[in-house]
Amino acid sequence: MGDNYVMIRVRYEEDRKPSLSALDEDLQPSQRTVEISPEPEYGPKRPIPDHLADILEEWHRERKGLPPCGSYNSSRPVQQWKVFDRQGRQIQLSKYDIISPCTYSVLVLHPSDSPEMLVRSRLPHGSKHGTYLVAWLGLSKGYEAQCCAIRMFASSTKEIVYTQEVWNNNFPDLDPEGQGLKTSLSKAISQTQPQDRGRERERGQAQKKRSEQMKERALRNSRAVRNRADAGNSLESPDEFSDTASSSSEEEEEEEEEIVAASTAKKRKLQHQSSNAPVKSPRTTNSAKVTVKLVSYKSGAIRAFPLKECKTGKDLFHKAQTFFRLFDRDVEVKILSCQISPERMQHYLFDGSEGEFDLLVERAKGISSTDDGLVTIEVNHVLGL
Numbered sequence: 303m304g305d306n307y308v309m310i311r312v313r314y315e316e317d318r319k320p321s322l323s324a325l326d327e328d329l330q331p332s333q334r335t336v337e338i339s340p341e342p343e344y345g346p347k348r349p350i351p352d353h354l355a356d357i358l359e360e361w362h363r364e365r366k367g368l369p370p371c372g373s374y375n376s377s378r379p380v381q382q383w384k385v386f387d388r389q390g391r392q393i394q395l396s397k398y399d400i401i402s403p404c405t406y407s408v409l410v411l412h413p414s415d416s417p418e419m420l421v422r423s424r425l426p427h428g429s430k431h432g433t434y435l436v437a438w439l440g441l442s443k444g445y446e447a448q449c450c451a452i453r454m455f456a457s458s459t460k461e462i463v464y465t466q467e468v469w470n471n472n473f474p475d476l477d478p479e480g481q482g483l484k485t486s487l488s489k490a491i492s493q494t495q496p497q498d499r500g501r502e503r504e505r506g507q508a509q510k511k512r513s514e515q516m517k518e519r520a521l522r523n524s525r526a527v528r529n530r531a532d533a534g535n536s537l538e539s540p541d542e543f544s545d546t547a548s549s550s551s552e553e554e555e556e557e558e559e560e561i562v563a564a565s566t567a568k569k570r571k572l573q574h575q576s577s578n579a580p581v582k583s584p585r586t587t588n589s590a591k592v593t594v595k596l597v598s599y600k601s602g603a604i605r606a607f608p609l610k611e612c613k614t615g616k617d618l619f620h621k622a623q624t625f626f627r628l629f630d631r632d633v634e635v636k637i638l639s640c641q642i643s644p645e646r647m648q649h650y651l652f653d654g655s656e657g658e659f660d661l662l663v664e665r666a667k668g669i670s671s672t673d674d675g676l677v678t679i680e681v682n683h684v685l686g687l
Contacts (some may be wrong), residue, residue: 335362336400336403343397350396350398350410358400367403372408380629383455383456390464395453396409398410409421411435421435423436424449424476426684426685427639433453435451444478445478445479445483446476592663594606597681598625598626603629615658622638626683639682639684641679642666649662
């Protein structure tokens, strides 16, 4: 009986021992080297979930003192905000500070039907709807392909109204390595339209081919005219031409007459139209007024001024730095994202590049004006992520 008791007790103790693999998969808090603030700056007041701490531990085990891809470096938003998932359900978001081995922050999303996730901004700048969030699953799995939530801002939470239209953006899928995170919204959308680019190339090739055919035909007609002139000087009678040569000359002459007739008719039509149309002075630049509008997506604040108050790129960056520091005193404005209405494309200006500013102004003055005679350049700064 005593021996049986000892055997049963030994087997019981063996069953209670955790396997080595289990210890490797989930590190105990005392074994981690990453030091994380016990509570978030905002969000549910509880420690960061263990599986997210393990993801950060794995990263720093491989990359030492470098912040992970999913880190967050922006300050606390001035405006009120809410976060919604793709189904329109409001969910919570937390911000935790990482103290060591290096200093940075992470955003933690709390989905209603799945474990917490580390998230970051999908775009290098804000958008009119808010900040699109994409999940980062760690060193081995990388980023999810699609955005999982959107963070919407307003002066008060009552003003934040979610609509499903916020997902009508046609973002291309993100690869696990995160290629394309620095791509602007307009460029990301254009990458999803390869068929349109193919059609444009086909149209361009067809136009080039027609142009070459027209040049070749004009050259052939010119040679025919010179040949007839030379033949007239050297021959006393046109009857000395062979039937084949005469036929060829007549066909070329008919083609030339058709071209001349068509050109004459077109010229008369243009003269008739120009005589009836009001006289317009040659248009070099658009006469519409150009307005520069600084927009803070975090605060909802706007500052607008005429372009004549901003004659150089240095002037624009000075005004932008002064404006955006009203809402984040530590922000460094080094890159500006500019959009000319009614166009969708984003123009990026780097501090110190006057040529980029000149091209932006030339583009704004060169496009057709809107119904109210105004062209607006909407300016936002690119966040350091």
